[in-house]
Amino acid sequence: MRKPKALLFEMSRSGRLGYSLPDCDVPEKPLAELIPEKHQRSEPLDLPELSEGEIIRHFTELSTRNFGVDTGFYPLGSCTMKYNPKVNEETAALSGFSLLHPCQPEETVQGALELLYKMEQELKELTGMDRFTLQPAAGAHGELTGLMVIQAYHHHRGDSKRNRVLIPLSAHGTNPATVSMAGYEVVQVPCDERGLVDLEALKEAVDENTSALMLTNPSTLGLFEEDIVAIARTVHEAGGLLYYDGANMNAIMGYIRPGDMGFDVVHLNLHKTMSTPHGGGGPGSGPVGVKERLIPFLPVPLVDNKNDQFFFNYDLPESIGKMHSFYGNFGVVVKAYTYLRMMGAEGLKQASGDAVLNANYLMNLLKKNYWLPYDRICKHEFVLSAKPEKKKGAGAGDIAKALLDRGFHPPTVYFPLIVEDALMIEPTETETKETLDAFAEVMTEIAKDIDEDAEKVAHGPYNTVVGRLDEVQAARNPVLRWEKK
Amino acid sequence: MGGKHYLPLTDEDRKEMLAAIGARSMEDLFSDIPSEMRVKGKLALSPALSESEALKHLSELAAKNRHTDSCVSFMGAGIYDHFIPSVVKHVIGRSEFCTSYTPYQPEVSQGILQAIFEYQTMICQLTGMDVANASMYDGGTAVTEGAIMGCGATRRSKVLVSRSVSPFYRAIMANYYDSRGLALEEIPLKDGCTDLEELAEMVDGETASVVVQQPNFFGLIEETEGLADLIHDQKAVLVVCADPISLPLLQPPSEYGADIVVGEGQCLGVPSSFGGPALGIIAARQKFVRQMPGRIAGETVDSEGNRGYVLTLQTREQHIRREKAASNICSNQALVALAASVYMATLGRQGMREVAEQCIQKAAYAREKISALKGYEEVFPGRCFKEFAVKVPGKPANLNCALLEKNILGGVDLEPFYPELKQTMLFTVTEKRTAEEINTLVRELEGWK
Structure with a gap:
């Protein structure tokens, strides 16, 4: 029997305490002397009242109603759900990192600055870029930083008419949304029959108004843009810059670097490629790297070294300014730095190699029972289309629910938009061959189930703590908070 | 090679899997990448560390920092040292x-x-x-x-x-x-x-x-x-x-x-x-x-x-x-x-109120004591919650330096943000600070030359 879980507020009992604070040991004054009555809250705050044990049980039960990488296989395409090493959590939790105040004098945070400095050196070498800012707190935040840097660069040269950014049709939604946030117009570039950027269409689209092209390479189809040299030349010849969305960096580490492909700006997702946990949605970290000519425009501060002392360098007169109140998600950077140091150059190359091998192996198994619209060597991920299954009565979303019933997290569904009923599968390098075989077997079973009784598959899941949730009703009659009845 | 314990494929697995795909080698899987652009040889990253070496390296970096457990903090300005259950x-x-x-x-x-x-x-x-x-x-x-x-x-x-x-x-x-x-x-x-x-x-x-x-x-x-x-x-x-x-x-x-x-x-x-x-x-x-x-x-x-x-x-x-x-x-x-x-549920209705009350009481206590010191002046007349600005008799950076010697993380210098506020610092007092800690701060401020 499925049973809904009570909310904190429904468990609350007046007078229960979950905390203990020491008594106030300074002489107290009447509150009215400290804040005028009109500034005080008139009605007491209605927060829940629970004992510590109840709180732990509540959240422990909630955790059992959640699926993480530690629970099982999580081939969510484009999200790089690789194993999150535990040592990363240990290092980030060291008091010397986790208890730093951002305004501390520089001489008291030399170790933290050294870490940021060293992290930048590693990322520069890995990507072939000349400098990095570690300030962006997530991938999309990095995209915005990168576009602002590009904008400042053009403006600084007195070239202010460039008001358009090109993005391929297969791009992540964050790319067009970022373009708008930076005050630019979006120009979509179609894909050709190979699933790659249509070079002829790109040549048509590029002109003196082009500020940049944003590209994910490998693309969201998991395919390497083979024409990257020609793409870069086309954009650069028109005076535009090339922006690398690092969402898919996990495919190419140690094989090829964005800087060598001709990209001027790169963002990485440390919460994907560098193994830091996604935390149910965040925190992430989205460092941005640039080529020499763009360094003056990076956000302040950068971390530099003079006479063996590390310091925050605010002396960048052309800088775009700040993207985050302080230095970004420092705690996430500590985790990612730990991972980078554990892996080294050979380890990272092997990771990318295994990620690509796992993807190709799984693609090869699955294409026996599912339609693979772009049937060629993939990189770290591939995209199936459930269009044929949908015709039988159960599409990509239904296949996802059937996977939940069998203990797997589903792939990304309905994305990229250029594939109908897409199932975007990214196994990552940290999965065993046995897991991939088991997943393929289950996918085969699901294909069979759809042949036999698509209607049943279309109404799953059956084994989860809740049945299929009504997302339409949630949007139509939004209930966004608990209210006292 | 580093990170082997995160990479479960064995050489045997790799061989079998390549065969299943119909590829001769790993290189086949990367044949779509133009060779002239490929990384030649190995990237010059720092050498890989074992887990114990990584822990040691990171601990050494962390040990170079002072922090709010090794110091008593009166620093806020948006990021605060409140107690975490x-x-x-x-x-x-x-x-x-x-x-x-x-x-x-x-x-x-x-x-x-x-x-x-x-x-x-x-x-x-x-x-x-x-x-x-x-x-x-x-x-x-x-x-x-x-x-x-x-x-x-x-x-x-x-x-x-x-x-x-x-x-x-x-x-x-x-x-x-x-x-x-x-x-x-x-x-x-x-x-x-x-x-x-x-x-x-x-x-x-x-x-x-x-x-x-x-x-x-x-x-x-x-x-x-x-x-x-x-x-x-x-x-x-x-x-x-x-x-x-x-x-x-x-x-x-x-x-x-x-x-x-x-x-x-x-x-x-x-x-x-x-x-x-x-x-x-x-x-x-x-x-x-x-x-x-x-x-x-x-x-x-x-x-x-x-x-x-x-x-x-x-x-x-x-x-x-x-x-x-x-x-x-x-x-x-x-x-x-x-x-x-978790924090809000744990502190709950009463605890959240108590934290706020202790902040305001302790900040008021510290503000009164500090502004009574010779050479220190209250900058603004208004009521405050848990932090307050004080004009200090010297350079804030020097004062913070002196306080650090007593394991106190002092206030934030306001002048870089408000050029008109010369020699002015923002001190923060949360519920975590004790009367004794506040008194120590006051004593050190008083004795600072």
Whole structure:
């Protein structure tokens, strides 16, 4: 029997305490002397009242109603759900990192600055870029930083008419949304029959108004843009810059670097490629790297070294300014730095190699029972289309629910938009061959189930703590908070 | 080779798998990458470390830093040293939460979705707003995007921000708005608070949002009477940046007419971590929900009619609306919001109030003692919550240096942000500080030459 879980507020009992604070040991004054009555809250705050044990049980039960990488296989395409090493959590939790105040004098945070400095050196070498800012707190935040840097660069040269950014049709939604946030117009570039950027269409689209092209390479189809040299030349010849969305960096580490492909700006997702946990949605970290000519425009501060002392360098007169109140998600950077140091150059190359091998192996198994619209060597991920299954009565979303019933997290569904009923599968390098075989077997079973009784598959899941949730009703009659009845 | 223990494929596996694909070698899988661009040889990264070596290396770096456990901290300015109950760390360490992605598959994500729903509820209770999102990156980005919501709702493009709003936040606003083509004007101060007469002059039919901070950057309680009327008369939106720790004690922003409430939630059970991961809070009145950036969890029912939770109103978001989305935010600070939830539930109705009361009592005690010292002067006359500005008899950097010798992390120097405030520092006193610690600070200040 499925049973809904009570909310904190429904468990609350007046007078229960979950905390203990020491008594106030300074002489107290009447509150009215400290804040005028009109500034005080008139009605007491209605927060829940629970004992510590109840709180732990509540959240422990909630955790059992959640699926993480530690629970099982999580081939969510484009999200790089690789194993999150535990040592990363240990290092980030060291008091010397986790208890730093951002305004501390520089001489008291030399170790933290050294870490940021060293992290930048590693990322520069890995990507072939000349400098990095570690300030962006997530991938999309990095995209915005990168576009602002590009904008400042053009403006600084007195070239202010460039008001358009090109993005391929297969791009992540964050790319067009970022373009708008930076005050630019979006120009979509179609894909050709190979699933790659249509070079002829790109040549048509590029002109003196082009500020940049944003590209994910490998693309969201998991395919390497083979024409990257020609793409870069086309954009650069028109005076535009090339922006690398690092969402898919996990495919190419140690094989090829964005800087060598001709990209001027790169963002990485440390919460994907560098193994830091996604935390149910965040925190992430989205460092941005640039080529020499763009360094003056990076956000302040950068971390530099003079006479063996590390310091925050605010002396960048052309800088775009700040993207985050302080230095970004420092705690996430500590985790990612730990991972980078554990892996080294050979380890990272092997990771990318295994990620690509796992993807190709799984693609090869699955294409026996599912339609693979772009049937060629993939990189770290591939995209199936459930269009044929949908015709039988159960599409990509239904296949996802059937996977939940069998203990797997589903792939990304309905994305990229250029594939109908897409199932975007990214196994990552940290999965065993046995897991991939088991997943393929289950996918085969699901294909069979759809042949036999698509209607049943279309109404799953059956084994989860809740049945299929009504997302339409949630949007139509939004209930966004608990209210006292 | 490093990281072998994260890479389960054996050489035998690799051989079998390549054969199954029909590839001769790994190189075949990368044949689509133009060879002239390929990395030749090995990247010059630092040599790989074993786990014990990595721990040692990182511990050595960490040991070079002073921190708020090895020092007594009077530093705030947006990031605070409040007490964190042990339960918080244990809950967010549950790897089912920690290692999950954004809850796109709600049937296996009820844990984090319900936690977000509870978080949204508690943020609404604190602020008096109708709806909250699942988090922004930090206080600064929340303020910045909160004011952009006002631009979306009014279809206007000018933002007024008080100079008593954190300079860290205003720097982000200036950067974002410049790029987007929004105008940003600063409202001058009077005695460290927003000058309402100046505001009345500045707000007009082009104004989209007006941003004030309560308590403000100097820790002062801003005047709220008549504030909203000035703004609403021009059909503009009032955005209040609030310290959540103050809200159990202070009038909720809804009562003085706020339309959107934003803030930094690090104070709610999150370690300072050099300023990040922090927690951006955004809450608003119902009518602004369509302009709200980021994830929102909502209640619904499952196929059997049982209550459950999903991400909802996604037509605001980038993955659906693309260039027309309210914001580009995708990854947020969900795990930090979970920490804040556990914190608020643990402190609860009484504890949250007690923390706020101890902050105000202890800050008032410290303020009185310090301003009575020879050479030290109170800068602003207004009432404060947990921090206050003091003029000190010398260079703030030197004073902090002297305090560090006594294991005290002093105040924040205000002059870099407010050139008119020479030799002025912002001291912060949370509930964690004891009378003895405050007295020690006072003694050291008194004896400083």
